Amino acid sequence: MSQEKREIVIPSQLLGDIKNKKAGRGTFVENGKIYAEILGILNKNSNYINVTPLKGRYDPIEKDFVIGIVEEAMSSSWLVDINAAYPALLHVNEVPWDVDFGETERYLNYGDCIMAKVLQVDQEKKLQITLKDRNLYKIKGGQIINVEPSKVPRIIGKKGSMISLLKKYTKCRIFVGQNGRIWVDGEDDGIKKVINTINMIENEALSYGLTNKIEELLKKEAKDVH
């Protein structure tokens, strides 16, 4: 991996020619030239030119695990905010409970948090989520931290390296939603440590060798306590 600085690009910046590379995510093509369409980080390593966004809303993808907050309980469904541009629909058929018509409020009400899976995104960007999968349930206790959705892959790390590191050193239960919401539960000290570390990862998301750096830091902290 190269050690040079990651390059930040802004919309309308010329990135390359369509003859040499293919236009990937976060780019558009005009007159055979590739331009950036969003503020983000340039990635030219593969055949594609990609721009990873720095900011912006969560773009839902089917089968993503997300953390949602219930906005409204309707007679046979709920509207859930999953930090996307649109509220997501959770139908009573997609929950593990047997809900009678009009009784939805007894199970999930305004303000409740749930771990959910994105079931469907249609052409009109209408969203449906489900609770019918392993480890999906209503959240009771713990804390939710908000981060930029684009930073989620860094927090998880390669094959979950970063997140398992966090779990190992803080003894907290952590669930990272792809929509930039992170649920943490455990001892108060542990939660504090997780929050601090996640803030650090978010601020330094662009540097290389971050996992090693975080491990050293957590090790040091663990020693200081004992």
Place this chain on the structure above:
Amino acid sequence: MINTEVKLFENGKRIDGRKPDELRKIKIEAGVLHRAEGSCYLEWGGNKVIAAVYGPREAIPRHTQNPLRAIVNARYNMAAFSVDDRKRPGPDRRSREISKVISEALENVILLERFPRASIDVNIEVLDAEAGTRCAGLTAAGVALVDAGIPMKDIPVACAAGKIEDQVVLDLGKDEDNFGNADLPIAISPRTGEVLLLQMDGHLTLAEFDQALDLAIKGCHIVSDIQKKAIMDKYQSTQGGTTQ
């Protein structure tokens, strides 16, 4: 008439000491508000403008939704204390017109098809006014949209040219606007040179119009560089600084 009292030109210099093709001082800062998804603070001479972007989010009321693309709601508002005499607060004919033309200018650069049924809300608040607030507002809105991470084809930029005492000049100041002959604000897409907004107040001959348009486009490109630098400054310092 007051016109005789004000001398807008002296020894080739304008009333505020600028050359005919010189812009006022511009300062742009991106990402100044925490609650908005994207924001920008801009100072352009005596103008102080703040722009905030919210969304994309579901458009409300529902009948305004477009199933194929997003809509842009720009709202231009002047603060009561932004002018010499207190401005009566609330939308009026002038601010509604400016809101509309700015919305339409922004619609042409944002990739609206990515967000069907959504709305992108742009609030432009003029805190201090000194001629050319619509240009300042649109320029600030462009930076705020980039800061919000909204996909777009280009960063829109605006600048005005005009005519004072029979000479075409760039970026009119307050007295020049009040006592000059014409004002020509334009907005362009700097990458392609497409015109996004063009209005004119006053009289210009065809030759003068062409000259003013060229001058304003030149001004836009200068402002565009300042815009890009402001965004880079903000993100280079917070994001790119840490390398091993």
